[in-house]
Amino acid sequence: MGKTTRKLEVVSPVPADIDIANSIEPLHISEIAQDLNLSPQHYDLYGKYKAKVLLSALDEHGGNGDGYYVVVGGITPTPLGEGKSTTTVGLCQALGAFLNKKVVTCLRQPSQGPTFGIKGGAAGGGYSQVIPMDEFNLHMTGDIHAITASNNLLAAAIDTRIFHESSQSDKALFNRLCPPNKEGKRSFNDIMLRRLKKLGISKSVPEELTQEEVKRFARLDIDPESITWRRVMDVNDRFLRKITVGQGHEEKGMVRETGFDISVASEIMAVLALTTSLSDMRERLGKMVIGNSKAGDPITADDLGLGGALTVLMKDAINPTLMQTLEGTPVLVHAGPFANIAHGNSSIVADEIALKLVGPGGFVVTEAGFGADIGTEKFMNIKCRYSGLKPHCAIIVATIRALKMHGGGPAVVAGKPLDRAYVTENVALVEAGCVNLARHISNTKAYGVNVVVALNKFSTDSEAELNAVRSMALSAGAFDAVICTHHAHGGKGAKACENVTQPLKFLYPLDASIKEKIEAIAKSYGASGVEYSEQAEKQIEMYSKQGFSGLPICMAKTQYSFSDNASAKGAPSGFVLPIRDVRGSIGAGFIYPLVGTMSTMPGLPTRPCFYDIDLDTTTGRVIGLS
C-alpha cells in the first residue's frame, strides 16, 4: 500500500456526499506525488490539493514498463446514470488502499455548466469520491477556461478576417499581412510559410510572389455559409444556441447566424484529449478546419495565422491534474470531451503518464463516457488507435435498475419518483434486461480483452436479482461478474488483467471508406443497414475529396439505446440507422456522423443548483454543492 492511502471508517446509513467529503482532510498533493515517485521538478502545485503533472514526467519515468490498463464502460444507462464514476473511483480505492496495489484513476474534467444547472457535480459519490470536490468541479487548474479562450479567439479571427477581406484589395491585404520593417524589407513568418506550403507556392520572399499568388496567399475567401466553428462558453446558456452576430453599426451589416456550444463540446477539447505531445498538439490545433473557401478548399486555424497562438494558450492545459480519492489514492483528471459529437474519453497523455507511474503490476483505470457501445467503442477505435496503447481488461458497469428498464420496466424519468418495479424484487424483469448487458459484453470482448461486469449495488437490489445477473454475464462470456460494495471488488478486476496477450482488434481498418467504417459500427449496434440523408452524402463526398476519409469515425448517437431511437431498450436489432449529417473534427482527428440531433448547449431549469450554493465566508468553505 502507498504510504498515503488510508482506510475510511464506513458509517451506515451512508451520509450525504458533501458531508463525507468534508469529513476528510485531504493530504497535501505533494505527498500523493511523492508516493508516485514524482520528482518536484516534474509537477507544478496549484494550491495545496492539486498539481499539474508535467509531460517531462515521461522523461523521468519513460523507461519503466507500463502497468495494467483498465477501461470502464457501462450498459445502456437510464437517465439517472448508473454510477460509473463512483464505481471507477471505488475500484481504484479497493485496488490501492485495500489490496495495496499501485493504482492511478484517470477521469474526465467535468464541465462547470451542469454543476450550476440540473446535474450537480461529478466527483463520484458516497465513499468513492475525488476531493476536494469543489476544486474538482469548479475551475480546477483552468484547462476548460483555456479551451474557451482559444476556441473564441479563433472564432473572432474568422469573422474579423472576412470583415477585413471585404473592404481591402489583394495588395492592401498583402501589405498589411507582410508589412515592411524599419529597413523597408518584408518577410513571411513561420505560419505564413505553412500557408504557402499548403498552397504549393515554394517561394520565401514576399516580393517574388506573382499577383495571382498574392491573392491566393492573402485572401482566404471564407464562405460564411460553410463555417462550422462556433463560439463556446462553459455555462448552460440556452439563449446562445442560435444567435445573430455583427449587428453593431461598425460591422457594416455583415451579420451572420451562428451560436454557442458549451466549452467541452469544442474541438479543442477533443484535441487536448487525443494529443500525445506539445508538437503533436501544435499540429492538430493548426489543422483544425473552420469551414471552406468559396472554392471549396478547407480553411484551417493555421491559414488564419493562429495555430501557434492557440498552442501557447493551451500549453499548460496539456499537463494532467493530479488529485486524490477519499482514501488518498492518486487521480489524474484531464480533458472531458463530449461523448456524442466527440469521443468522450479522458486524455491520452494522462493515461500514458499514469501507466509509467504505476509501472508493471500496477493499475491504471480510465473511464469512458456513456455506455460501452459509445464510450468503450471510441476508446478502442479512436483513443487507442492514436495512443498505440492496449487495455488488458474492460469493465462494464451495470445496475439492477437499468437491467429492469431494458427488460421492459416502465420509463425512468429524471426528477420523477421511481416506479415500484425498480424497488421490489423482480428477477424475471432483470433476466429479460440482460440482453443489453450480453451485447455489450460480446461487443467489448471482440477487441481482445477480458470483460468484467461490475454490478453497482443499490440497497433495494435482492440477492436473487444479483445472482441472476452474475450467471447471465458469465454465460455471455464475461471473465467475471462482481457485486460492488465498498472495497469488495478490487481483486477480481485485478485478476482479469493477467495473461492478456492478444493484440487489440479494431472494429474497422482506417483505410476503409467513410461509409464502410460507419457501417461496421452500425452493425455492432445491431443495425441491419445504414440510411444516409442527402446532406450526409454530400458531406461524405466532400470529406473524401478533401483527403480526410482516412480518419476514424466518431458516432454522435443517443446513449439511451443501441439504436437511434432512445426508447428502444434492451438489444434492438434489424433497424436501419439513419445518418442525418456528417461533420469533421479534422484537427482532433475524426469524422462524426450525426445520428439524430445532439444538443451541444444545455439549459438551466427554473430552480438551478446554484440556488443552494454559497460560501461560508467565515471558513471559506463551499456549501450546497452536490
Added chain:
Amino acid sequence: MGKTTRKLEVVSPVPADIDIANSIEPLHISEIAQDLNLSPQHYDLYGKYKAKVLLSALDEHGGNGDGYYVVVGGITPTPLGEGKSTTTVGLCQALGAFLNKKVVTCLRQPSQGPTFGIKGGAAGGGYSQVIPMDEFNLHMTGDIHAITASNNLLAAAIDTRIFHESSQSDKALFNRLCPPNKEGKRSFNDIMLRRLKKLGISKSVPEELTQEEVKRFARLDIDPESITWRRVMDVNDRFLRKITVGQGHEEKGMVRETGFDISVASEIMAVLALTTSLSDMRERLGKMVIGNSKAGDPITADDLGLGGALTVLMKDAINPTLMQTLEGTPVLVHAGPFANIAHGNSSIVADEIALKLVGPGGFVVTEAGFGADIGTEKFMNIKCRYSGLKPHCAIIVATIRALKMHGGGPAVVAGKPLDRAYVTENVALVEAGCVNLARHISNTKAYGVNVVVALNKFSTDSEAELNAVRSMALSAGAFDAVICTHHAHGGKGAKACENVTQPLKFLYPLDASIKEKIEAIAKSYGASGVEYSEQAEKQIEMYSKQGFSGLPICMAKTQYSFSDNASAKGAPSGFVLPIRDVRGSIGAGFIYPLVGTMSTMPGLPTRPCFYDIDLDTTTGRVIGLS
C-alpha cells in the same frame, strides 16, 4: 535589500523586451514570499513563478503598521502610452534592489484580448518588467476566467428566468422554487430569505405566504428593455458587440438584442477590485443590479438566487497573485477594471496586504489607469474611500513627447511614424505643453499628498527640454521632478513620502447629490458647466429614487483630454461637459456617467499580434509575445 533582489547587467542599446525577459531565470516564487516573511500556509503556489497570497496573510501580518503608500498616475497621454507601467516597475526596482527598501509593486492584471490583438502584452518594458511575461499576460492564476464564468452564469440566469416566468403560473413557479422534500415539507433557503426581506415579507414558512406574496416572491417580472447586464469574453471579438440571442426554436421566439463586452469591463471585475473581504464580496456580488422589474424596482443577482454561487466562483480570485520584477522585487497583480466605465485601479486587498507586508518604512507603489484626471481621481474618491487608506505621495509620469503634443505639436497616431517635432529639440513646445502637467499637479496636490513628477526619458529628449519640465513642475507645486533613467529615481520618490500627515481631502462628499458630485469632478477637468441629456436626467432620477445616490461617481471620459473632446490638448477650460447617459455598477459601488461613447469590446486588426506568437515545442518556451 531583500535576499532575493539582484542588480541587472544593463546592456546598451537596450535589447528587445522578450530578450531581456528571457535572459533572466526567475526565482522560485517561494523565495520571494519568504523574503516578505510570508508563511507557506498563507500562500498557494500556482506553478513555480506565481503564488496566490491568501487573505489570511492579513491575520498573520495585520498587527504590523502600514508602509508608505504611493500612487502612480500620468499626464494626459498620447495614443502611444507614456510608459507608466514601466516607470512604476522601474521605481520599485530602484527602491528595492538599489536602495534596499522593502517594496511591493501593485499592478492590474492585463486582459488577454489586447495581447493577441494590437497592443501586445503589458508587463512593462526594457529593464523594468514583470516576469515570466507570458504567465503575466496569459491566464495568470485564472482570475479573469473566473470573472467571465460568473458574469455569464448571471447572464444565462436572466434570460432563462424570463423564459420560465413567461410560461408558468405564479403557483407553478413557486412550487418549482420551493419544492417539497421527501417528507413533503417546503422551505426557503438563505438566498430566498434575502429576497423575502427585501420585499418586506417577514415570513419564513412557504405555506404562510398569501397569493399576492407568492407572486411578488416568485415572479421577478424583469423588463427585458431594462437589462443592463451583458455577457463577456476575454477576446477582442467585435462581431459580438451587438447580437440577437434566443433564435433557437426551443426559445419560442423570445429573441432579445444584447451584446458582449470584454471580460475586464464586467462589473464583477470592479467588485473584485473594490472588495475588502470574502463577506464584503458576497454582499457586493449579491447587490449587483441587472435591470429593473416592469414596476421599476431594481433586480439583483440575489433576486435571481445567484449571489452565493457567484461568490463560490470568485473565492480564489479574491487572492492577489505574487510575481516578481526582473530584479527579484515582489509584485502583487490583482484585478484590472476598465478606467472609463469603471475605476481603473488594481485591488484594495492587494494594496492592504502589501502595506502590511512591507511595514513601516517600506513602500507600496500602485498604478492607476489613464491620466491623473481619471486614474488618480478615481483612486482617491472611489478606491481610497472604500479602503480607508491614504496615499503619502502621488507620482505623475510625463514624457517630453506628450508634453510637446499638449504644447501644440502635430497629432500622434499609433502605427504611423512620429513627426519630426517629437524627435528634435523644441523647448518652447515642451514649455507650452506644461499647462497639462501643471493642472494634473495642482489637482493631485489638492488631495493633501506630495506630488513627484517622473519624467520617462527617451533617447531623443534633450537636456534643455528635461530641465524646462523640471523647473515648470516645481513652480507648479511639485515636491520634486526627476528624470527616470534606470535606477536613478528611487530616492526622490522615497523622500516625498515622509512627514505627510494631512488627512485625505476628497473632491466631494458622498452625501452630495449625483449632479453635485458630477459637477465637482467636471470642475476639476476645467469645465465651466455640465449639460445632461434627457436620458441622463431620467437615469439620475431613477437612481436617486432607488436609493443609490450616495455612491461615488466614476466618470466614463476619454483619457486623451481633460475635456470630452479627445483632440483638445493642453489644459482646456470653459467648456461644457456633456453627460450622455448615466449607468450604475451598484454592487461594485459607483454610478458612472457616460461622457461620450466608450467602446467596451475591442476588435482585431488585419494582422493581429497572434501571427507571431508560437510555442517552441522543444523547450516549451513562448516566442513572439511582445
